[in-house]
Amino acid sequence: MRRTFILIIIVLQVLNSTAQTNDQEQIRKFYDLALTQGKSYDWLNYLSNQIGGRLSGSVQAEQAVNYTRAELDSLGLDRVWLQPVMVPKWVRGTPEFAYLESKPGYTSNIPICALGGSVATPPGGVKAEVVEVQSLEELETLGQERIKGKIVFFNRPMDPRLLNTFQAYGGAVDQRSSGAAQAARYGAVGVIVRSMNLRLDDYPHTGSTNYGDLPEKDRIPAAAISTNGAEFLSTTLKLNPEVQFYFKLNCKQLEDVQSYNVIGEIRGSTKPEEIMVVGGHLDSWDLGDGAHDDGAGCVQSMEVLRLLKKSGYKPKRTIRVVLFMNEENGLRGGRKYAAEAEQKGEKHVFALESDAGGFTPRGFGFDSSDADFEKIAGWESLFEPYLSDHFIRGGGGADIRPLKKEGMVLAGLRPDSQRYFAHHHAQNDTFEHVNRRELELGAAAMTSLIYLADKYELGSIGN
Amino acid sequence: MRRTFILIIIVLQVLNSTAQTNDQEQIRKFYDLALTQGKSYDWLNYLSNQIGGRLSGSVQAEQAVNYTRAELDSLGLDRVWLQPVMVPKWVRGTPEFAYLESKPGYTSNIPICALGGSVATPPGGVKAEVVEVQSLEELETLGQERIKGKIVFFNRPMDPRLLNTFQAYGGAVDQRSSGAAQAARYGAVGVIVRSMNLRLDDYPHTGSTNYGDLPEKDRIPAAAISTNGAEFLSTTLKLNPEVQFYFKLNCKQLEDVQSYNVIGEIRGSTKPEEIMVVGGHLDSWDLGDGAHDDGAGCVQSMEVLRLLKKSGYKPKRTIRVVLFMNEENGLRGGRKYAAEAEQKGEKHVFALESDAGGFTPRGFGFDSSDADFEKIAGWESLFEPYLSDHFIRGGGGADIRPLKKEGMVLAGLRPDSQRYFAHHHAQNDTFEHVNRRELELGAAAMTSLIYLADKYELGSIGN
Structure with missing residues (x-):
């Protein structure tokens, strides 16, 4: 009995190692x-x-x-x-355009692109003061009085410490996917989001934004700016909180x-x-x-x-x-x-x-x-x-x-x-x-x- | 005794896991x-x-x-x-230059660079027929009569199947490091080597060549051509083995x-x-x-x-x-x-x-x-x-x-x-x-x- 058992074990091992060899090959x-x-x-x-x-x-x-x-x-x-x-x-339409204006006539262009699914700006674009936030939650803290009539700028970067960059993406992308829907509820006139990019460069990164059940008429235009653009805007806002941001999107849902x-x-x-x-x-x-x-x-x-x-x-x-x-x-x-x-x-x-x-x-x-x-x-x-x-x-x-x-x-x-x-x-x-x-x-x-x-x-x- | 032993084991394990935690942090x-x-x-x-x-x-x-x-x-x-x-x-000197000539007046430029340590060509360059080989050993098979007066073209590619590309490099680089020294012994007038590159592109890759104990006067110029250039030259040689290859190097050992x-x-x-x-x-x-x-x-x-x-x-x-x-x-x-x-x-x-x-x-x-x-x-x-x-x-x-x-x-x-x-x-x-x-x-x-x-x-x- 014991010898039979050992024999079976050996046969199974041989079969298993043959299977492994075949698989390797x-x-x-x-x-x-x-x-x-x-x-x-x-x-x-x-x-x-x-x-x-x-x-x-x-x-x-x-x-x-x-x-x-x-x-x-x-x-x-x-x-x-x-x-x-x-x-x-x-459809995106003609290329988007944005600048920030520190005082009348003094403007700096910022690389920008509409987020997928965004509504267009009015034909003349949107121009308003900017309120910078780090999260969706911060909108509630600020409340309607500090957001109404302004452009909300979501600027929380992806976390560079995460080895799996998809986790870093997952930890930041709510700003892009839900930022416009949320900011609209507080009376914002537009949303700009720091691109989902771990690198500092000049490319704006698009991606879907989702208005959820927000009625068509309440939807506000949403766009991404490059990471360099986000850094520049953030620094400028610290020096001059009254800076105006202008952007124009020509996108359309068909x-x-x-x-x-x-x-x-x-x-x-x-x-x-x-x-x-x-x-x-x-x-x-x-x-x-x-x-x-x-x-x-x-x-x-x-x-x-x-x-x-x-x-x-x-x-x-x-x-x-x-x-x-x-x-x-x-x-x-x-x-x-x-x-x-x-x-x-x-x-x-x-x-x-x-x-x-x-x-x-x-x-x-x-x-x-x-x-x-x-x-x-x-x-x-x-x-x-x-x-x-x-x-x-x-x-x-x-x-x-x-x-x-x-x-x-x-x-x-x-x-x-x-x-x-x-x-x-x-x-x-x-x-x-x-x-x-x-x-x-x-x-x-x-x-x-x-x-x-x-x-x-x-x-x-x-x- | 047994309890003391168990206690020691536990203490050691705790110490070990604390060390691991400290190291992790x-x-x-x-x-x-x-x-x-x-x-x-x-x-x-x-x-x-x-x-x-x-x-x-x-x-x-x-x-x-x-x-x-x-x-x-x-x-x-x-x-x-x-x-x-x-x-x-x-020093490399002025940029190197090479072409192949299928018949007088019909030339195609080939991206080329001198190998580090190479001697220069004569001021007017070297022009000769090409003998393509896959290895240093092949020189011996061909012998002096088929090599003398010609340019030896080492064209064995790096093996793309090797997951560790350094192994692929190690398996091909003898052509670059010893090709000139070896080919000179058979009377070659120059050596060109397929670049150590797994990709097909237009960049020649330099790197050291070593003449060993070959007397100064017997040293022949050695250069690398791009992988695309190597493919082109090899194909051309199959169609026309009498094609002439010209190259000019201006390098110098100071x-x-x-x-x-x-x-x-x-x-x-x-x-x-x-x-x-x-x-x-x-x-x-x-x-x-x-x-x-x-x-x-x-x-x-x-x-x-x-x-x-x-x-x-x-x-x-x-x-x-x-x-x-x-x-x-x-x-x-x-x-x-x-x-x-x-x-x-x-x-x-x-x-x-x-x-x-x-x-x-x-x-x-x-x-x-x-x-x-x-x-x-x-x-x-x-x-x-x-x-x-x-x-x-x-x-x-x-x-x-x-x-x-x-x-x-x-x-x-x-x-x-x-x-x-x-x-x-x-x-x-x-x-x-x-x-x-x-x-x-x-x-x-x-x-x-x-x-x-x-x-x-x-x-x-x-x-």
């Missing part, structure tokens, strides 16, 4: 292919430099749909299609328009009804080219399916790449995809999103059951040679979150985050700031994770 | 200071943009010595001094000149005779500004002493920052420092070098005894919150290697290596390619390691 193959014959960088070049910024409803967004669909078509997948989705269309999620799939060989998604969002803000946010995530996701095919690996489950439309200002693509999956009774077991920039991957974050995370943690050593073995709990991505159900696993690629917010939503989110190898390493890591999640049937525990 | 302090009040980025800005490339013996190298000495003087260290060292002086290592120290409070060094090299190649190689390592090392002082930590041992001169083409600074330490009977117990670029730190490499590495490995968890916890064996740096003695520990900062060779020794090794946070994180990680090595007396085991 398979993963090495993905990396070698990505680093020597990768396509992601060329795709990103096209998306960034031939198409450019791809705001929902724009001609560029439509071009990106057509381009990525055609590229997926060329990969020999089992099926490629467009999923219609109605998206909001907000009617919703037809757009699409772009989808391609490799049908599973033995469990085709179990679906694994890998994706990013195809839309981007309009100021730059959306190279990091999220062109990188799109081309990496496309590359996952290409590498799986090229390596000869036949997934058991159906692997689907989804390039979601409208993450930036509506999340309509993500919601539509989840709603249709629900309606058709599709069984999604795993979804991975890349939406944190095309930088050197450090690992993944997971939203999963304890049992699944235990399984996942067992794979870390396979990613150690690639220095992408930092696996943590908590993860996913905005587009795949609507898919989440009990038992399903969501994952998010975690690239190095130090440089991301120097480019995020700004004019300098361009192709030359993406390093080919860093992008390709992300694609290889994602392919490896999809391979393991397929082979070891991650996400089926709760089903 | 101290390290957090270094990071907070580096990320909120760091000086390294401003110093690097000056070194890169006000001084620029700092080749040994140049005016810029002299300016860098004076500048860093003055900055160290301002930190309130216990002692700051210059250590004289004679250095070689090689007499050795006086220069200096720049040194500053905080004297140890209880063990001042035990010395720990942290450093980088102050000289750089001349094409770019030496921002990553190795301005970054210098300013990070200066920042270590500044952060130690600013945090109020009083080291037991003497902590010395050494900015070595002449790493790139002679290593005279490193050798001089070690020789003088030996001569004075100084006891060096630990040395840390940063010379791999100012990118996000991933960890450190160590050259140490097994016992010391075990101690070091116990510190990994302290670096985990900063994602710089990848500690491996093997490390140090060219400048500190001459110091190595039994029992002493050498360490090297290991930053993310994906982007380094896109800038290394080339015109685009400039300040705008250094990210402030990445640089500061490296300085904070280095300070934390120096702190731990001081507190726990690393490197004293073998003494």
Whole structure:
């Protein structure tokens, strides 16, 4: 009995180490292919430099749909299609303009951009005194009498001490997303926000602002100024609290328009009804080219399916790449995809999103059951040679979150985050700031994770 | 007896966890200071943009010595001094020029630069047919008859599959360092080398070539061409093996000149005779500004002493920052420092070098005894919150290697290596390619390691 037991243990160990060796080899193959014959960088070049910024409803967004669909078509997948989705269309109009005036005739221009979703200023712009605050809460302390008729300037910087810059972003972005809605309730005539950028530079960073249920007539224009501009304005206000700030926005919310999620799939060989998604969002803000946010995530996701095919690996489950439309200002693509999956009774077991920039991957974050995370943690050593073995709990991505159900696993690629917010939503989110190898390493890591999640049937525990 | 034993265990555990907590807090302090009040980025800005490339013996190298000495003087260290060292002086002369000629009158320019230490071409340049090889060994196979009178073109690329790009560099750099010496023995009239760059672009990358004991009169000119240039030349040669290549170098080796290592120290409070060094090299190649190689390592090392002082930590041992001169083409600074330490009977117990670029730190490499590495490995968890916890064996740096003695520990900062060779020794090794946070994180990680090595007396085991 005891000898049988020992024998079983030995056989299991041998099987396990053979599986590990096979996995190591398979993963090495993905990396070698990505680093020597990768396509992601060329795709990103096209998306960034031939198409450019791809705001929902724009001609560029439509071009990106057509381009990525055609590229997926060329990969020999089992099926490629467009999923219609109605998206909001907000347009920036002519370039924004701002200055501060220390006394009549003495003005300094400040780099500015409208926040996505903002209403325009009156045609002549807005000019008023400025009240600087550090938080939404401070509005209440100041009260209507000190805010009414003024421009509220939200100037709390992202916290540079946080190693994960997404946490620093999370700790500051309420000023951008809710600042206008809140300040309007106290009678402000406009809102300007310090750009969500850890660096001091001259680029204003856009991003959504949300008026919530504020009636149309009460909405006030909202814009971001560059971090250098914010420093300058703040210093000036200390010297002269009566300084006047002028800005002019020409943006407009139009009617919703037809757009699409772009989808391609490799049908599973033995469990085709179990679906694994890998994706990013195809839309981007309009100021730059959306190279990091999220062109990188799109081309990496496309590359996952290409590498799986090229390596000869036949997934058991159906692997689907989804390039979601409208993450930036509506999340309509993500919601539509989840709603249709629900309606058709599709069984999604795993979804991975890349939406944190095309930088050197450090690992993944997971939203999963304890049992699944235990399984996942067992794979870390396979990613150690690639220095992408930092696996943590908590993860996913905005587009795949609507898919989440009990038992399903969501994952998010975690690239190095130090440089991301120097480019995020700004004019300098361009192709030359993406390093080919860093992008390709992300694609290889994602392919490896999809391979393991397929082979070891991650996400089926709760089903 | 048993209860006493348990009590001792508990006391030891409490002490140990208190020590860990203290270390965590101290390290957090270094990071907070580096990320909120760091000086390294401003110093690097000056070194890169006000001084620029700092080749040994140049005016810029002299300016860098004076500048860093003055900055160290301002930190309130216990002692700051210059250590004289004679250095070689090689000058590039007027910009190099090259073209390939497919038939008389049909020429295409190729971006080229002389390798450091190369002899000049004759005043009219060199023009000859090209023989392309992939390795030094291939010269022997081809033999004198197929090489004599020709230009040898070394075109083996760095291996893109290697995750650690320094390994890829190590696997290709023999072509640059020994190609000219070897090819000369077979009667070649010149050597051109594919730049040590993983990216396809238009920058030629310089770096030392070494003729060894080859007599002066037998030395042939050696240059690097850009990776795009190498691809173009290689393709052209396949179509037309008789293509002629022309290049002209105006470089010159002058007499050795006086220069200096720049040194500053905080004297140890209880063990001042035990010395720990942290450093980088102050000289750089001349094409770019030496921002990553190795301005970054210098300013990070200066920042270590500044952060130690600013945090109020009083080291037991003497902590010395050494900015070595002449790493790139002679290593005279490193050798001089070690020789003088030996001569004075100084006891060096630990040395840390940063010379791999100012990118996000991933960890450190160590050259140490097994016992010391075990101690070091116990510190990994302290670096985990900063994602710089990848500690491996093997490390140090060219400048500190001459110091190595039994029992002493050498360490090297290991930053993310994906982007380094896109800038290394080339015109685009400039300040705008250094990210402030990445640089500061490296300085904070280095300070934390120096702190731990001081507190726990690393490197004293073998003494």
